[in-house]
Structures are given as C-alpha cells and as structure tokens.
Amino acid sequence: MTLSDYCRLCKINMRVEVIYGHSTDMFSSKKPPSLSERLTILGVTVAPESGESRRSCQRCSNRISRLERDLPTFRQWEEEFRNTDSNIAKRQREPTPSKTPRALKKTCPNPPSPRDISTRKTTTQVTITYPSQTLSRVCNPEEDPIIKFIILKRWKEAASHALKHKHLQEELKSGIIQLIFEECEKLCSQRNDFILWRSKPADLKSFSFHSLRDDLHRLAPFMLSIFNCITNNNNLSTCTAAAIAIRGRQPRLAALSYYINTILQYGGAKKSVFKRLSQLSITTSHGRAIKKQRELALGCGADFQKLKLSFKDTDNDEEFQEAFRSMEDLHLSDENSAPSTRQKDSRVTCPSSYSIIMDNLDLFVHRHNQSIDNSNKVYTGYTI
Known part of the structure; x- marks a missing residue:
C-alpha cells in the first residue's frame, strides 16, 4: 500500500x-x-508534498470539470442577486422611530450594544515553508483541535480528536492492523525462539504460562495489550486466547495445544472431541495427540529404565554395583531403622543394603484409547 493508492482530494x-x-x-x-x-484558477491551491498523494480519482476530476463549466453562470447569478439585495435593502428601510419621552428614558435601562457581545473565534493557521514557496492555510474546524493539541504537546486530547475524525479514523485503523500484522510475523518466525514453537517432550515438561506471557510481552506487546483489555488483565485467559489465535495463523505453534491434549487424555476424552476442538485450533488432531503421548511415555521413569538395563547386563560389575547403590536411596538400612518384633523372631536374614520381594501379579490394564495393537490386557504371574 503506497501513498499513490489514495485520492488527494477525497482520500x-x-x-x-x-x-x-x-x-x-x-x-x-x-x-x-x-x-x-x-x-488554482478555481481558487484552491494544491502543491506537491512528500507525505501526500499525487493522484486524483476520476470522480474528483469530473467534479472539477463540472465546476469549470458551471462557475461562470454561478458568478453571474451572484453578481445579479448582490445588486438586487442592496436595492431592496434601500427601499425597505424601517421608518424612523418617534422620540421617546424624557420620563421613559429614565426608567428604561440602556440595552447592551451589539458590539459588546464577544464574537471572537479561535482559529489555527499552519504555515508550510518549501524551498521554492511558502504556503499558509487556515485549518478546518475538524482538523483545528488536532493540530492545536499536537503543537501544545497534549497528546491525549490530540489522539481523542483524531479518533473522532472520519478520514483519520480509517487511517489509524489501517496503521493499527499493520502493527499487529508485523508482531504476528515476529511470533511466527522460528528465529525469534517463541515458546509455542518448542513442543518436544522436554520442552512440554517445562512449559508455563508465565514464560508464555513473557515471550508475548517481548515479541508482541501491542497485541498483548489488546488481549489484556478484552480479558480484563486475566493472565491465563490472555495467554490462552493469544496462543489459540496465533495458531490459527501458524498451525505449528502447537505447544499449548499439546498441553491441552494431555489434560483431555487424562480425562478420557474420545476421538470425536479432538476432531471438533482441532478445527477450532484448540487442540491437535487425535493422531498427533497419541503420537505425542507415546513420546512423553518414553521419557517417563528414566531412572527406573536405567536400573532395569543394569540388571540385564550382569557381566559389568561396575554398573551392577551402581544399580545397587541407587537402591540404597529407596530402602533404609538396618543401622538407621529399628528392627520390628517380626524381624527379630524371623530366622530369614536379609542384607542391609537391598531386599528382594516376591509376590504374585494379577493386574488388569484398561486402555483409554483402544486399537488393534493397543487393547485391554490382564497380567498374571510372579514378579521379583
């Protein structure tokens, strides 16, 4: 959008x-x-300016042509009726009033003179100096308070009057939309490291609304102020609304959507729920939610998985000893805990560093999301 896209006359x-x-x-x-x-012949001076358009639309050109055609006739009418009005005013003078009696003059108050009433009106005149010429114009009543308050540096009043101006209101709206567009481009750029880009399992574990608000304040402060005004400074609502809105522009900004996925999956939401909410950019699709759930499951119990692998590789004595050292943190030694009566009477002696527990297993696993490969299972047997 350039300045030449606008008409200089009708804007x-x-x-x-x-x-x-x-x-x-x-x-x-x-x-x-x-x-x-x-x-200029018609009485309007228009000079080329750096911040103004140089073009005029066809409608305004036609109006100028009609004015040139009809102006001579209008001037003739104006001259004729000016002479007629002066003649009528001379013929229709009011008769001279009779002299007021002297007694009445003393009782009647003197009426105020018309000249005593102040008819002064404040006007604002702008002078523009070019290298070749100097232009001086008197501002219209609509632009007068805007320019006056800008010169006096009273920005609040100037902005208030600018928002009420018909043409300036549209231009301000376009400027605000352009500013929000630039901030959205910053959020959608991976170079700025926006938090919603980070959707790996480790990043999702450290996700917080406080970090999301800090990133919005860093990259899109004006857009954040708009959402704050709408939500009455409710931080959770502001961050959630902004994240859902920006994901409608860039679907890969899905960190909050994965966060909501885990809440719905924990509550046992069905596939149809994800299908409807994904269309609103609130969640991802059901397939992506299941895939991310499996990625998160791979990182669960990392210490236990390490311990399990160390038991399988019994040839390496160092790893075996390391595994049993980690078990010392889970079980209290006999030196730190007093033995119970049952332990005193029992003939079975256990090492102080670890213990082996045997029990039968009868476990029923109910799957929230069932499939051919992932169905309800029953585990029976013994475990050590």
Missing part, C-alpha cells in the same frame, strides 16, 4: 474501490493545464 483508497486505473496525476498532464493548475 478514498482507489485500489479498494477498483478505480485506480482511471486516476489522474494532478501535477503532470499530456494536455495542459494540469488538475492542480485548474484548481
């Missing part, structure tokens, strides 16, 4: 209105005079 976006192809350059023309020169 409409010609690309949106699909009239850009019929626009005209105001300061250059194949057949002189140009539009700016024609406006």
